Amino acid sequence: MQNYLVILQNTNEKRPNGGFFGSFAFVSFDGGRIKDLEIVDAYYPNYIAYRTFLQAPDWSLAFLPEKKIGFIASNKFGFTDMDGKSIKHLYEKMMNEDYDMRKVEEKLAPHQYETLLHKNIRGVIFVRSDAFEYLLPGFTEKIWEWQFLNASIDLIRGELRGDKKELYIKEVKEYFEKHQSLIAKNLVEDFDTVLERNYVQVYLSNVSTGITSFLQENSLMTVFDSGFVYAWDTNTSYDKVDGFVTKNIQISNVHGDV
Numbered sequence: 001m002q003n004y005l006v007i008l009q010n011t012n013e014k015r016p017n018g019g020f021f022g023s024f025a026f027v028s029f030d031g032g033r034i035k036d037l038e039i040v041d042a043y044y045p046n047y048i049a050y051r052t053f054l055q056a057p058d059w060s061l062a063f064l065p066e067k068k069i070g071f072i073a074s075n076k077f078g079f080t081d082m083d084g085k086s087i088k089h090l091y092e093k094m095m096n097e098d099y100d101m102r103k104v105e106e107k108l109a110p111h112q113y114e115t116l117l118h119k120n121i122r123g124v125i126f127v128r129s130d131a132f133e134y135l136l137p138g139f140t141e142k143i144w145e146w147q148f149l150n151a152s153i154d155l156i157r158g159e160l161r162g163d164k165k166e167l168y169i170k171e172v173k174e175y176f177e178k179h180q181s182l183i184a185k186n187l188v189e190d191f192d193t194v195l196e197r198n199y200v201q202v203y204l205s206n207v208s209t210g211i212t213s214f215l216q217e218n219s220l221m222t223v224f225d226s227g228f229v230y231a232w233d234t235n236t237s238y239d240k241v242d243g244f245v246t247k248n249i250q251i252s253n254v255h256g257d258v
């Protein structure tokens with residue numbers, strides 16, 4: 001059995017490697033077939049193991065004054081290998097060791113925590129939401145529906161509750177289960193475009209040099225180099241205030257020169 005985390009990045013809420021992720025998929029493969037698929041609120045690991053963080057790299061402290069990385073913000077650096085290692089380490093620490101079972105039972109159904117707890121992660125796959133917009137006709141309209149559902153959930157349910165994404169995640173899971181064959185078909189048929197647009201980035205742990213070289217050569221994996229600044233996108237957003245302002249990014253070198 002091999003377990004992967006698929007980071008579902010929302011390109012309307014930018015991060016250097018393709019978008020903020022409010023949810024992720026836990027996927028288990030057995031003999032090349034999907035055995036388990038759970039779509040999870042990305043805030044849950046932080047909630048059930050709220051004291052677990054990674055120390056941020058020293059070079060990031062100028063713009064990351066809190067000096068720590070939590071699960072929900074673990075893809076902020078934009079380097080697949082760095083962010084992949086952070087997500088894998090945090091998930092395994094939070095879900096295998098540091099979780100509070102009372103909070104797990106509060107947020108997750110028994111079949112979910114039996115699937116998610118005490119699992120090691122083979123790899124982390126970063127997928128931008130605009131990849132699905134490209135691969136699945138009508139996906140953009142579904143995102144609008146889900147955003148409305150998520151934003152209006154208190155009115156829809158007629159009460160104020162903590163788990164805002166309950167119905168949204170249920171619908172997303174059903175949608176992906178229904179369309180997984182079509183996604184795979186379109187991905188194979190138009191793989192070159194997916195690579196060219198950096199729709200997908202991959203981090204695999206404990207793999208051979210040959211596999212790592214293959215991922216890098218095909219633009220599926222970026223290895224951090226301190227001499228570069230990495231960003232797949234500029235910061236634009238059309239469902240929040242970011243869409244109505246102009247932003248300038250200023251980059252200084254080690255001497256403070258712009």
